[in-house]
Amino acid sequence: MNVTIVDYGVGNLRSLRRGLERADADVAVTDDPEVIADAEAIVLPGVGAFEECMRNSAPFHDVLREAAEDTPIMGICVGLQLLFTESEEGAPAGETVEGLDLIPGRVERLPREEVKVPQMGWNEVSVERDHPLAAGIEDGDYAYFVHSYCAAADDHTVAACDYGFDFAAVAANDAGNVMGTQFHPEKSGETGLRILQNFVDYAERYREPPAGTAAD
Numbered sequence: 509m510n511v512t513i514v515d516y517g518v519g520n521l522r523s524l525r526r527g528l529e530r531a532d533a534d535v536a537v538t539d540d541p542e543v544i545a546d547a548e549a550i551v552l553p554g555v556g557a558f559e560e561c562m563r564n565s566a567p568f569h570d571v572l573r574e575a576a577e578d579t580p581i582m583g584i585c586v587g588l589q590l591l592f593t594e595s596e597e598g599a600p601a602g603e604t605v606e607g608l609d610l611i612p613g614r615v616e617r618l619p620r621e622e623v624k625v626p627q628m629g630w631n632e633v634s635v636e637r638d639h640p641l642a643a644g645i646e647d648g649d650y651a652y653f654v655h656s657y658c659a660a661a662d663d664h665t666v667a668a669c670d671y672g673f674d675f676a677a678v679a680a681n682d683a684g685n686v687m688g689t690q691f692h693p694e695k696s697g698e699t700g701l702r703i704l705q706n707f708v709d710y711a712e713r714y715r716e717p718p719a720g721t722a723a724d
Contacts, residue, residue: 509532509533509534509549510533510535510547510548511535512535512543512544512547513528513537513538513550514539514552514553514572515537515539516561516564516567517564518554519555519584519585519587520555520692520694523695524553526694527693527700527704528551528708530701530705531707531708531709541571544571544572544575545571547575547579548579548711549579549582549707549714550580550581551587552565552584552587552590553584553585553586554583554585554586554587554590555585557597557598558589558590558595558597559597560598562590562606565590573608573610576608576610576685576686578685580686580710580711580714581686581687582641582687583689584689584693584694585655585690585691587688588676588689588690589607589657589658591607591610591611591679591686591688592612592614592679593609593611593612593613594606594609594615595607595615596617596657597615597656610686611664611679611680612662612664612681613659613660613676613679615658615659616657616658616659616660618655618657618671618672623672625656627671628653628654631651631653631691632648633647633648633649633650633667633668633677633678633699634648634669635666635667636661636665636666636668639678639680639684640706640709640713641666641678641689641706642666642667642706643709645667645702645703649699650696650697650699651669651677651691651692651699652691652700653669653677653690658675659676660673660675660676661674661675661676664679664682666679669691677689678690685714689703
């Protein structure tokens with residue numbers, strides 16, 4: 509399975525690439541929108557602030573929205589946040605910054621008065637509903653988080669994490685092909701490697717020709 513990582517100047521690309529290669533993926537890292545448009549599966553990384561990441565990734569917004577119709581896409585950390593409808597981060601009080609709107613939801617700041625912000629370290633996840641990305645993940649498995657913002661758990665949450673309130677540790681769109689993790693799977697040990705393997709396996713099944721048809 510060929511997996512394309514979007515390079516827009518942010519993200520832990522080297523470790524992410526190694527993690528995907530351990531999942532038997534052939535990995536390309538590119539900043540070419542045409543290459544991304546032809547990708548079999550796409551990973552959108554992210555490190556830093558939402559508004560900056562949206563600005564830096566602007567050349568890829570159209571191709572990502574189009575790819576979301578028929579391509580597996582996985583966002584990681586801020587990459588997941590970009591997939592949501594909007595974020596409070598980087599916006600004037602009472603306003604929001606628009607996201608890609610591929611997964612409904614709003615990204616909000618962690619409750620500073622209740623927990624240490626940013627959340628930095630290991631925390632447990634709990635699976636809320638079935639989705640291929642969470643296959644084999646058990647309630648109480650640990651993942652590594654580094655973030656100050658997140659989306660509250662809702663119907664699009666696949667796995668949640670409790671840090672002052674329940675937020676989406678793993679989320680997916682209604683169709684299931686656009687998904688992501690708030691934590692860093694490339695830093696999350698065996699749990700993270702399982703997530704990356706699940707994405708590669710899902711992408712392979714997604715690309716299989718329908719039963720009874722011949723492959724090109």
